[in-house]
Amino acid sequence: MGEITIAAKVTHVPTMLLSEQPGNLQGCRxxxxxxxxxxxxxxxxxGVDTVIVLDTHWLVNAGFHINSNESFEGVYTSHEFPHFIQNLNYKHKGNPALGDAIAKRATEKGVHTLSHQVPTLDLEYGTLVPLQFMDPEGHFKVVSIAAWCTVHSLKDSRVLGEAIAExxxxxxxxxxLLASxxxxxxxxxNELYAENNGTFTISREFNRQVDLRVMDLWEQGEYATFLKMLPEYAQLxxxxxxxxxTAMLFGALGWDQYKGKAEVITPYFPSSGTGQTNVQFHL
Structure with missing residues (x-):
């Protein structure tokens, strides 16, 4: 019988890679x-053997999709940030059986999900950046699930999370299980980035205040309150x-019935206008 042993919401900012290289950003992350x-x-x-990454850099426009390849190997340069992520070598094992099982269970629950074993289906950097630091030696098997869902409901993502756990x-x-x-x-x-030291600042004070409130709710165990505000939070x-x-993660954890402790591993920090953190949800 399998289990989710570690669950977390994690950052994947590309400046983490630059942080380890000589230059102005060395050490910044x-x-x-x-x-x-x-x-x-x-x-x-x-004793974890498999990492499932819910990747918000894998965009899908219809259905839910899982990259269940037998293995992943290549050299990655980001189309979005080619000045940040260049020639990143990666090599990871896959877990096709688990990816297929998740897709089958989600589809049975009414959420159409496809599992793919297509060698040319690459990993996105929402998966690759965390693995670069969590698993540089390729110890774990990897399953990547698309979580940039443009025409999907959070309700269906919750059901997919339930299917992942089952x-x-x-x-x-x-x-x-990582919500990346x-x-x-x-x-x-773009025109405001440089004058606001954009790499290290938040773009909206409103967003910072809501982010900090969300983290307070997590640390206080007020998950039901957070989940009630999740649709508006995501939009506003x-x-x-x-x-x-996040909806998939909490679906896997049991949604508002989850009672575990949230542990902030990395304190809140802004990056390019956005709010970032690493938080483990204990099981």
Whole structure:
């Protein structure tokens, strides 16, 4: 019988990669990197064999989709931020059986989901950046689930999360489940970026205040209150990928019945106008 052993909401800002390179940004994201490495350490200590990433950089326009390839290997340069992520080498094993099982269970529950084993279907950086620091040696198997869902309801994403948990329980996998995306996600307008030191600031004070309130609710265990505000939060604060990763995560955790402790691994920080953190939800 499988289980979700580690669950977390995590950042994937590309400046984490620049933080480890010589230059003006060296060291700038060390707390975020340390948070990722700590989650990786905890996962290995807990016997995790598979990481499922709910990736808000994988955009889909119809249905739900899972990248269930047998293996992943390549060199990645971001189309969005080619000046931030260039020639990133990656090599990871996959878990096709678990990806297929999630898609089957979600579809049975009324949420049409496709699992793909297509060698040319690459990973996006919402998956690759966390793995770069959590699993640099490729210890874990990887399943990536699209969570930038343009025409989907948060209700269906919740059901997909439930299907993820059910399929894991029916497997023999010990899983780390990562919702890879920001809190608020209103990136600075291009003409305002430089004058506002955009790399290190939030674009809207309203968004910062709501982000901090959300983290307070998590730390206080007020998950039901948070989930009631999730649709408006995602809309008014431009939640990354519509915050479908967060709906999937809480669906897997049991939605408003989840009673575990939220532990802030990396304190809140702004990046390019957005709000970021690493938070583990204990099980």
């Amino acid at each position: 060390q707390p975020a990197i340390d948070g990722h490495r700590e989650l990786g350490r905890r996962a290995r200590e807990a 399929a894991i329980r029916e497997s023999d996998s010990k899983v780390m 995306g920001s809190l608020s996600h209103k990136i600075w307008e 604060c431009a939640g990354e990928g519509g915050m479908h990763d």
